[in-house]
Amino acid sequence: MLSREQIIDAAIGLLDSGGEGALTVRALSERLATGSGAIYYHVGNRDQLLDTATETVITSALETESSQAVATPEEEIRRVALALFDAIAEHHQWLATRLTLQIVRNPAGPVTVEIFERIGRQVGALGVPRASWFDATSTLVHYILGAVSQNARMDGDTSGIQPDMDREEFFDATSTAWQELDPENYPFMHAIVGQTKQHDDRDQFLTGIAIVLAGLTHLR
Amino acid sequence: MLSREQIIDAAIGLLDSGGEGALTVRALSERLATGSGAIYYHVGNRDQLLDTATETVITSALETESSQAVATPEEEIRRVALALFDAIAEHHQWLATRLTLQIVRNPAGPVTVEIFERIGRQVGALGVPRASWFDATSTLVHYILGAVSQNARMDGDTSGIQPDMDREEFFDATSTAWQELDPENYPFMHAIVGQTKQHDDRDQFLTGIAIVLAGLTHLR
DNA sequence: ACCTGAACACCGTTCAAGT
DNA sequence: ACCTGAACACCGTTCAAGT
Numbered sequence: 172m173l174s175r176e177q178i179i180d181a182a183i184g185l186l187d188s189g190g191e192g193a194l195t196v197r198a199l200s201e202r203l204a205t206g207s208g209a210i211y212y213h214v215g216n217r218d219q220l221l222d223t224a225t226e227t228v229i230t231s232a233l234e235t236e237s238s239q240a241v242a243t244p245e246e247e248i249r250r251v252a253l254a255l256f257d258a259i260a261e262h263h264q265w266l267a268t269r270l271t272l273q274i275v276r277n278p279a280g281p282v283t284v285e286i287f288e289r290i291g292r293q294v295g296a297l298g299v300p301r302a303s304w305f306d307a308t309s310t311l312v313h314y315i316l317g318a319v320s321q322n323a324r325m326d327g328d329t330s331g332i333q334p335d336m337d338r339e340e341f342f343d344a345t346s347t348a349w350q351e352l353d354p355e356n357y358p359f360m361h362a363i364v365g366q367t368k369q370h371d372d373r374d375q376f377l378t379g380i381a382i383v384l385a386g387l388t389h390l391r
Numbered sequence: 392m393l394s395r396e397q398i399i400d401a402a403i404g405l406l407d408s409g410g411e412g413a414l415t416v417r418a419l420s421e422r423l424a425t426g427s428g429a430i431y432y433h434v435g436n437r438d439q440l441l442d443t444a445t446e447t448v449i450t451s452a453l454e455t456e457s458s459q460a461v462a463t464p465e466e467e468i469r470r471v472a473l474a475l476f477d478a479i480a481e482h483h484q485w486l487a488t489r490l491t492l493q494i495v496r497n498p499a500g501p502v503t504v505e506i507f508e509r510i511g512r513q514v515g516a517l518g519v520p521r522a523s524w525f526d527a528t529s530t531l532v533h534y535i536l537g538a539v540s541q542n543a544r545m546d547g548d549t550s551g552i553q554p555d556m557d558r559e560e561f562f563d564a565t566s567t568a569w570q571e572l573d574p575e576n577y578p579f580m581h582a583i584v585g586q587t588k589q590h591d592d593r594d595q596f597l598t599g600i601a602i603v604l605a606g607l608t609h610l611r
Numbered sequence: 612a613c614c615t616g617a618a619c620a621c622c623g624t625t626c627a628a629g630t
Numbered sequence: 631a632c633c634t635g636a637a638c639a640c641c642g643t644t645c646a647a648g649t
Contacts, residue, residue, distance in 0.1 A: 172613075196642060206615040208645080213613095217642065267495075268488060271540050275487075279568030284580060291579035304579070305586040310538075310599035314530070317537020320491050348499030359511035359524070360504060366525040379530035386606030392632075416623060426634040427624080433632095437623065 173205055175213045182224050186265045194221070222277070225269045229282050232258040233289065244293035245384055251289050252315045252380055256373065259323050267323035271316060286312060294387070303390045314383050322372050342368075393425055395433045402444050406485045414441070442497070445489045449502050452478040453509065464513035465604055471509050472535045472600055476593065479543050487543035491536060506532060514607070523610045534603050542592050562588075 181202050185194045196217060200207045214220045236254035241247070259266045274283045291308040299307045349357075349364045401422050405413045416437060420427045434440045456474035461467070479486045494503045511528040519527045569577075569584045 195640090197640090207643080208616070209614050211643070267491070271487070271491075275541060275543060278565045284569070284572065284577065288577050288579050291583065295579065295582075301582070302586070305583040305590065306595055306598045307602070308579075308583070309595055310534070310602050313538035313541055313599060314534040314603070315537070316541065317535070318530075318533035320540070321495060321533055321536065323495060345498045349504070352504065357504065357508050359508050359515065359528075362515075362521070363511065363525040363528070366522070370525065375526055375529055378526045379533060382527070382530050382606035382610070383534070383603060384606070385609040386602035386604070389602070389605040415621090417621090428626080428635070429633050431624070 173203065173209050173213060177203065178210060178214050178220070179223055179227055182220055183228060183263075186224060187262050191221075191265045191268070221269060222273060222280075225266060225273050226280070226282055228258060228263055228266060229255070229270065230285065233285055237289075244296040248290060248293045248311065248384070249377065249380055251286070252319075252376070253373075255286075255315060256319050256322065256376055259319050260372070264323040267320040271320060274316070290315075297384070297387060299387055299390050307387050307390060310387075311380075311383055314379060318376050318379055322376065393423065393429050393433060397423065398430060398434050398440070399443055399447055402440055403448060403483075406444060407482050411441070411485045411488070441489060442493060442500075445486060445493050446500070446502055448478060448483055448486060449475070449490065450505065453505055457509075464516040468510060468513045468531065468604065469597065469600055471506070472539075472596070473593075475506075475535060476539050476542065476596055479539050480592070484543040487540040491540060494536070510535075517604070517607060519607055519610050527607050527610060530607075531600075531603055534599060538596050538599055542596065 178199070181199055182194055185198060185202070194217070196207045196210055200210055203209075210220070214223060232254045233251065236250050239250070242250070255270075259270070270282070273280065274286075277283065287308060290311050291304060294304055294307045294311070295301075346364050346368055349360045349367070352360050354361050398419070401419055402414055405418060405422070414437070416427045416430055420430055423429075430440070434443060452474045453471065456470050459470070462470070475490075479490070490502070493500065494506075497503065507528060510531050511524060514524055514527045514531065515521070566584050566588055569580045569587070572580050574581050
């Protein structure tokens, strides 16, 4: 008998390998050797399936992270942030779009609540005054989700411009394009093009977290 | 004779009033009283049309902002950020998803370049050391885009849960849902539920900018 | 209760044909 | 060069019918 879990797992598989466009009810029911009606019987429509898949992946990413020893608030925030970063950057690029959607449309859902609660507790422990807890946590969450979305590699997604380009080629093409900009009008782009060439996304993400954390101390 | 500009304007009209789902080639060609082939003749496919619409709106939002008197670097960053915030929050919620997509897929395009250049120059003027310009600017841009995406109101979008709920009702439903969470497991959510009730999104966005700017001073 | 799969109402895109 | 619109290959979703 077909189970809800099987459907969600198969859906995540399709999403991971081909992006959101690859998750069609037909492809899914073929992979599961059923009719399309069976999908609707178990998980409702495609949109709900996408939400459930998002929930499953995020919850599991945050769970494996939480099984470690307690640390400083800064360290715990870094862990939560990296758990999201790694989950999206490495396997589930489709999450970049979906995670934002989930939080905007369903702020009372488990995904939003879990992320806010995890980050928010540490904000309190950091010494931020109670009246600023909501602002401080929102700022951290906004930064994390923004950075994580911007860093999602679009490898598996066919909707990119040149599908035959790998990550490095894409990067080279970008820096040469920046170098070809008019230096009169774009002095800054020229100034940073050297730094982009040998930077690491993950390191930069951590630097960003450190900047926001440093900024929070001014709220005291 | 049909022009490229007319098509883009009509597309933005459809997007503003009904979200991404409302932009269909059929609806567009009906509004313009042409055949679907005419669209493809002028603007390529739907995806390119979406990119062009994004570019048009963002460029114009940044242009009207730049026509003001020069100010401090902090003020100029706030202006660019608010120009994006207001454009998305008030008229073009569909941009939240599309802007991120544009930057990820086309970092050499005018949208990415314009935003980075505008923010980046001020980062230099702020006294951030040259070696940190890229990290600092990325952090700001990531925060701005993250916050702006999370704040896009989903009024016109039918894909929301209850379309008959207005902004205030939605907010009330969220805070009561947060209040009903188990206080043992979600102490933080209970602590902030009061603050969410009477907070202003725009003010919170500016507070976030201030936090990141404060954090940047530590890079000196 | 659980599943099938044809049918329906949509899509984006192409392309011969017209002016 | 510019445009038409039928045709094609897809979609998500429903629902009578089967077990």
